[in-house]
Amino acid sequence: MPSLYLKKSYEMSLAVSDKGTGLRKIVVSILQKDNEKVLLEREYSPSSIASLFSDKRVNKDSFIIPVESRKYGMNDGEAVIRIMVADYSWRGWNSGNVFYVEKKVIIDTKPPRVKVLSSNHNIERGGSGLVIYQLFEENVKSGIMVGDNFFPGHPGMFDNKAVYAAFFALDYTQGPGTQMFVTAQDLAGNSVKGGFHHYIRDKKFKTDTLNISDRFLEFKMPDFDLDEIEDSFANSQNPLLAKFLYINRTLREKNVTTILDVPKDTVGEQLWEGKFGRLAGSATRSHWADHRIYKHKGKEIDRAVHLGVDLASTANAKIRAANGGRVIMAKAVGIFGNSVIIDHGFGLASLYSHLSEITVNKGDALSKGDVIGMTGLTGLAGGDHLHFSMIVHNTFVNPVEWWDATWIKNNVTSKIEAVKLMVK
Incomplete structure (x- = not known):
């Protein structure tokens, strides 16, 4: 059956079948007021009376039917698709069973402006x-x-x-x-x-080198319970390092996908005002889009891009909402640890990760400066800090712009x- 709307170049898919005596005739047409155009007419004639009971009868067929309404002198607006299918039944003085249906459609050939x-x-x-x-x-x-x-x-x-x-x-x-x-x-x-x-x-963007020590691996890897995957690292030369590489590659990719799917839950309302705040009294420990080279005992083992800003002050420092919004996620997510995402409207969101404690719930309405949790080192964090990110729809963006009142004025x-x- 056709869709409700027929565009300029439209093709209608049609499949018909009859399990009994077979198909006799199919007629498909489009009608607008007094203008009717036959789009398809197909007849199936048996070679003999005996063939009514043979395998030669046609029990099903399918078609791709072009519908070019403008060529038929039809205008944009309502129209009707008519479909008639008859079989070779003896019913109705051998005229067969007749299936007849009409469907209203709307011809729309003009692109939006x-x-x-x-x-x-x-x-x-x-x-x-x-x-x-x-x-x-x-x-x-x-x-x-x-x-x-x-x-x-x-x-x-x-x-x-x-x-x-x-x-x-x-x-x-x-x-x-x-x-x-x-x-x-x-x-x-x-x-x-x-x-x-x-x-x-x-x-x-900057390039940073992170040295992964055995002490870090012994301290951090037990935080990640990977269920049955844990056994796959046992035969490695360095099981903790093998686990780290899995977390830093495969789990990171999965966690990023999870995080970036959340801001789709947004509202068509601007919930924020003015520049966005940053962690009070904090120092920047890692910049946005730093290209990280991971080394273990002087040898490069991995690379990744850091899509947030790491801010550190005192341990378990209060984290406040960077601007007004609504909580759309408050839970632990793999390498990000305990995390909160705030929707600020129109697909703009902020992310707060590695929290030692979350003090808000999904659905909470927030004003700028409301406490949402405490800094920590959950997830793949080696020390107490806040990982802060800004997200537009499904893309991490540079938070520094949103901390700048002049940039916001000029660009938003x-x-x-x-x-x-x-x-x-």
Whole structure:
């Protein structure tokens, strides 16, 4: 059966069957007012009366039927698909059983229209951006494509519900030359994409060397219970090191996927205001997107990229919400240890990891500065600290931008205020 919406180039899949006397005739047509176009007409004629009871009868068939409504003189709007199937039954003076069905459809051949309202889209490798645009059709899936990654747009930032806001990001691998555009697709599958003026600044990241000592392995590896996988390390030359490498590679990848799936639970409401806070009185122990080289007894054993900022003050220091929002995760996640994720609206989220204690629950509404837990060394942490990350939809971004009031004004709030004046 066809879908509800028929786009400009549409193909309808049809499968018919009759387990008894076999197929006699199939007719498929599309009707709009007094205009009817036959799309398919197929008759199955038995070679003889005897063949009614032979294996030569056709009991099933399938078709791919092109539906090009504009060529038939039909306009966008409601139409009807008619399907008639008859078999070779003796019923009805040998006219057979007749199956007849009509389905209402909507012809929609025009792609949605999008107008970008924001300007000055300057973004850095690993940084965040905001595009504000207007749609002129309802029920449209829209957002920003960055390379192969889709960042959905959301209504709710403005009184005009046709105006959407989409926070987007470049990950640490994406620099100048990365393709970015607005995209929209309606229910019929018609789609459109359009560019917007932007400038991408490149950025280099530090390289750090982390020496993994046997003392660290003896201290940290017992914290990770890997169930049946534990046995696979027993025959290794250094079982604790083999376990560390599994955790740092395979478990890290799984845990990152878990974390980045959470911010999809977002609301179309800006829950934050002003610059984001950082751990009070803290020193930066590791920067965002540091490229880490892990060594054991002077030999390189692994590499990874650190997608947060490590902040250290005193042990078990109070951790406060960096800005207003709602708790969308509060639990332990592998290498991240005890972690909290706060949704700030429109797909923007903050992550707090390695906590010794979590003092909030999923669903809690928070104001900036509310205590959410204490620093610690749960997960793959060698010392008491806070691992802090900012996330846009499904991408880790540089938190330093969100700690900077000037950056926020130039790249976020000034755009919002300018568009508010445009769409009054």
